[in-house]
Amino acid sequence: MIINHPLLGPRDASEFVYLGDASLMNRPNPKSETAAEDFHAYMYLRDNPPGEHRELWFHEQGDRSWLIVTRNTLTHEITKVELARSSKGLIT
């Protein structure tokens, strides 16, 4: 597959390492009363949809950036790639 890195352009997916659902970005608040269930859902439950899926890839053999890729799990078509860091509205 090819991932169109926002800064470096198209790169073969074999340069990247896949982690999983982008929901892993939203680590729950460890101090909330429902922390145990929140962390269980965060860590273990997945939508795992047959269709559009926002997921995390690490450009290990490139610029070591984490990317959020929006990819269709039925056709593998990739419709969007963003830097994980900037998706949290921090830097451009």
Added chain:
Amino acid sequence: MRYNALQILRQGLTGHKGWKPAWRKADPKPEYDIIIVGGGGHGLATAHYLAKTFKHHKVAVLEKGWIGGGNVGRNTTIIRSNYMLHENEGFYEFSLKLWENQERELNYNSMVSQRGIINLYHSDPQRDAYVRRGNAMALNGADPVLLDQAALRKMCPFLNFDNARFPIKGGLMQPRGGTVRHDAVAWGYARSADQQGVDIIENCEVTGFIINDGICSGVETSRGQIKASKIGVAVAGSSSRVMSMAGMRLPMESHVLQAFVSEGLKPLIPGVITYGAGHFYVSQSDKGGLVFGGDIDGYNSYAQRGNLPVVEDVCEGGVSLMPMIGKARLLRMWGGIMDMSMDGSPIIDKTHIDGLYFNGGWCYGGFKATPASGYCFAQLIATDMPHETAKHYRMDRFSRGLMIDEKGQGAQPNLH
């Protein structure tokens, strides 16, 4: 109609007019006692044991395509019971014992060939990990054998003992492991279930569950509504998609596992061999093709096809392990949808919805589990009591911290 050599002789002489369909093309009735969603190996086995062992005959198996069209038709056909954790090993040893009796159980030759499986090791720590695993096997009644390099060299002289990047030091063998003709497993169970009154309904896709105030009383399908008091879902890679129709999120991701077959060759590889320093395992089918595979591609996918990096990775491992197979030619590559669970072990459990049972999370080990999965799921559905060897396969094990993590990779499905 019984299958045996005499029958073949009689039919051979009379132009084969007497052979009957192996299973009826049943149309859906409005109601059954039990519905099994999924006409793969596990679903059909469940139906067989529900009828034969637990005497439930008003059962329907609903398959959206053609039976045996899912993972049971797309795997590398290996059976074994060489797991490290007791929560798994008891179950897989029970499954292997059921395999050993399958011809008689089903009067169908699915060619259960126990030619042995060898897991190679390449370092002392890896050897000791296999010893720990072997001893866990022995404690569950299985048959571990530790091979040193000399013994291995005698059995598999074609392995790369002289110039390997990772020296081959020995292997853990399970003589009772081996292979089974996978398609025949689905057909064998379908035929036997059908003969005991089970309706096998193909081209019948479940499009929704009928659930009100926490009780499931039937399903909506592409061929109309079907009621039942108990519904068992065994749809492997489609687990998340199907259970989301019951409002459930599962501890699971669906991944593509590629498998490969070479052109037919004269006998070359005795049993099943797995490489300990690369992603490669191989056996040779009775028709002569090398059936081999390696790791999953590693990203969520329902596409039933993979990409090139894994093909190269597997072949690099194969050629490094057995330099001779460079000359064999890869004939066909395919992919299935693996229901990769969060600890690498399956789930056979009730759900919080009354009457709805779930069986899934088989990663890429579902084929070898087919008989025991069918038996245990049938027992759970019929008696609401889990089978002794499957009692740990609970849905809530993750919230209670009772994960069954063979490889110790944690909550990342693509690492199991």
Added chain:
Amino acid sequence: MANLTLQSPLSGHSRKYLGITLREMSDFEIVSIAVVNGEETNFGKMFKKAFDAAPPSPATFSQTKTGKVLWTGQSQYFLFQDGQDDRLDEALAKTFEGKAYTTLQTDGWAAVEVAGSRVHDLLERFIPLDISHAKIGFGARTTAHHMSVLVMKTSEDTYELLTPRSSSKTFLEALEHVTGHISRART
């Protein structure tokens, strides 16, 4: 006590083939520079002053008087400087006081220059990126033969390949294995 003698990873390897030359390069230092969060603009000014060149944009390197500087990640660069100075990171830390952090990287890498009229026949069997059509000044990290590689295009048919020092012997063997398939060795 005499000072410790130093050794280049590939002991100055150099070999000529028909249309391709492979040569180890080792007389330079590499320092990794990471810009303090929020100090990108100030850092840019200080950098311009120090090297009279702007920090390079992604997938490029720019020449400086004493070497070059390669973009290696968001707010991260590899600065190459000719000559020997195993405390260059400390010197640069002072130059960019409070605007960037520096780390010596020279010893982690081995460098091979590949050049010649048939260099692209070699690289198309080695580097997955479309570098034959890249502009001079292209610089990026990718993989080659299961190893990490930084590739920089310094002229139409000259490329610098940097690879981790510990596996540099495997890297050179792989490079020569492929080159041998394409052309005959002359030295």
Added chain:
Amino acid sequence: MSLINKNIPLSFTFDGKSYFGFEGDTLASALIRNKVRLVGRSFKYHRPRGIMGAGSEEPNALVEIHADGVCEPNRRATTIKLFDGLSAKSQNGSPSLGFDVLAINDWLSPFLSTGFYYKTFMWPKAFWEKVYEPAIRRAAGLGKIIQKPDPDSYDKGFLHCDVLVIGGGPAGLQAALDAGRVGKRVILANDDFVLGGRLLSDPILINDKPSIEWAQNVEAELRSMDNVRILERTTVYGAYDHGIFGALETKTDEIGGSGARMVLWKIYSKASILAAGATERPIAFANNDRPGIMLASAVRTYQKRFEVDPGVNIALFSNNNNALSTLHKVLIDARENEFVIDTQGRKSLKSIRLNDGRNIKADCLAVSGGWNPNVHLTCHQRSRPVWDEKKSCFLPNINSLPKNMHVIGAANGNFTMSEVFESVRLTGKALGHKPADSPPTDSETYEVTAFWHVKGKKRAWVDYQNDVTAKDITLAHQEGFSSVEHVKRYTTLGMATDQGRTSNVIGLAILADATGQTIPETGTTIFRPPFTPVPIGAFAGPHKEQHFKPTRLTPSHKYAEESGATFVETGYWKRSQWFAKEGEQGWRDSVDREVITTRGSVGICDVSTLGKIDIQGKDAGAFLNKVYVNSFKLLKPSKCRYGLMLREDGIAMDDGTSARFSDTHYVMTTTTANAGTVFRHLEFARQCLFPEMDVHLISTTEQWAQYSVAGPNARKLLQKIVDPEHDISNEAFPYMACGQVTVCGGTRARIFRLSFSGELAYEIAVPTRYGDALIRKLMNAGEEFGVCMYGTEALGVMRIEKGHAAGNELNGQTTAGHLGLGGFVSKKKDCIGKVLSQREGLIADDALRLVGFVAVDPSDQITNGAHFINIGDDRIATNDQGYMSSVAYSPELGHYVGLGFLKSGANRKGDELWAVDFVRNHHIKVRVVSPHFVDPDGERLRG
């Protein structure tokens, strides 16, 4: 302008007999030139078979190529370019091709109907593995592999283009030309060794001249453009995601040459044009598999391109007008209800019988049942082809093609030249090429009437190679296997090396007739890569033997080699395991000596392979607090601290010490094995979980050569190395201190008071460029103390003697509590893994706990991997109390010591249990003790 160069004769042997062919021949055309008819035996019934096709669709003529003491099985004679000295052998016929014992299966065929093996061989139970299966396996398979390494070498490569044109026939040539002329980067891949495709066989005129001339002119223009690249003998075997194609280039058919035999290309294309042509299909009729019965297009190819005669009396049986251009004596026209109903001649066709009763002498029967477009690459991403009733074939489904793929020419059902060039023009317009007005060509037409199977009692072959007959297909349906996928699996139709290239469509047409469904309703099975088989060696490329994976060498590797080290793989690293000295018998002698010398005086070990991550930033301390269970924020500069890292599920992930060099600068150490995983984990935390923090990471594993100097004389030795102005006495440089110093007269270095061995120990690090020089200086300085190098084995003994957890314990299934490190977990702060580490199952009081073990009888050997069973309990899984994870012989204590996990181990000190090791047949009694066997209070560390 012949394509055969008659003044370059090439000698070759087939089954030991020698023959001659010419430059430009394939092995198949050369065999025909020498009147060799019988070339193989079919898979199941071992019927004699002859050459049927002229390209990669060939199902029968599979041979072994022998050279260099190895053999290449299942090679299609039709795609081997003849070379001088070629040695080929037939397959699957024993004792010989002419006399094959297993031909008896042909007489037993009534009892070997499709799927018979599922219905028998079930009794007696043991006979399957002992008798039935071995017999089946010996008879099965076609060619053989000789158990020797593949002598060929293969390369892998990467190509990039705007347009990939697949197929060098008329359509592909014109398309490549139109794209090249507008300056597009074009790759034209052609699987044959001559460009032209169909033009090489059919008598077509272009510009009123033989079409081969046109092809050669186009080729010349293409070669003149440097933006166009022609890949000869290159099969594009697979269409993958996002415009990536897999292609295999064959450089030569000769085995064991010096260059790369084949190159496996990954082609990155912005657009692709499939011009792969079509494959002719036969017709099923009784005994239609005799040697001499061939595809009509193949007969034309041998007649025109190779200038050889497949037969003297050639009959033509066809259902379309395209085949009529084959030179023939008798036409049997299916469109006029003329059929062949039987043939005679076991090893070579003699005559054919028609439905009107005629019996015609014929030594060659050209058959044409119409054409199947090669749609394979359009279906590699789960698209299904669409049935076209008029053209009686499946066409690509243009609504679900792979992205940016276009299909032209016969692959798109354009069977006449005018249609071919029109399809090129339309596609060229869509892609912005400059389509020239298509060259004038004769007015071909293509009319076909569907005709699949002449029904009759005798067997009519559908899949020649797997011996699947029309009757097998109808029988499968009778037994309920009615889906096309079931028929394929039950009869093995289309599962042979040709993957049903000439049989699938006929097979499903016969199935449709039997089930009463239409052909589109019956549908096709899934097309899977590769289009034609690819050697596993080509997929492996150069990554085999020592180049399977890279080898990482430590800075002291050369010195270690000189010192007689035995190396061990640790991931990709090669680490010294022990250093054998003169007179030492086994590894235990060396390892015991290394431990005794280190504990008695001083030993040195290369620890450079441990992961080292440079962490800098204002929030570096806060960051470490988030990833480690214990606190690092308050660690003072010039101090180190042991850290335990959890995964978010609360299980231990890695451990190691982190040293603080300044307010904003830490150096973290990881285990060798987890260096990559930890770095990725930290970058995830930095970028995705705590992006607001000012913290920056970079690996310095290979930047620093780091050696551990351990033992009572460690300090004395180092004081000869570290320059005098740096005081490394215990007072000035206590346990867990770290500092930047200089060595050997001013060389930059770092020093740490760290000890994994439990001895008084320092770790000294210099930039790796000085690593080789430093190890020699250290060993030289240590001579007066009898210093030794110690390897990973001795390190293992010492860390086990001290009860330190390592890789065997940090196995991804254990928590801080299990490891006895619960005390490290800071109560106050949150960290990754904290919440989920408190789940009931992980903190149960009877959970496993790391404890020490000694054998009750000290002379007993403890073995690793044994399981614990309480004395008196049955040795079954439910009574399992845990397992041994690390074992070593302690020279200091004179007996074996072990670490292991035991249920509620913390409060079972003194208990005795069975350590059962079935696998080694070695069961002993052990006693639970503290895991700290040597210097439990750590005095030496702080000496």
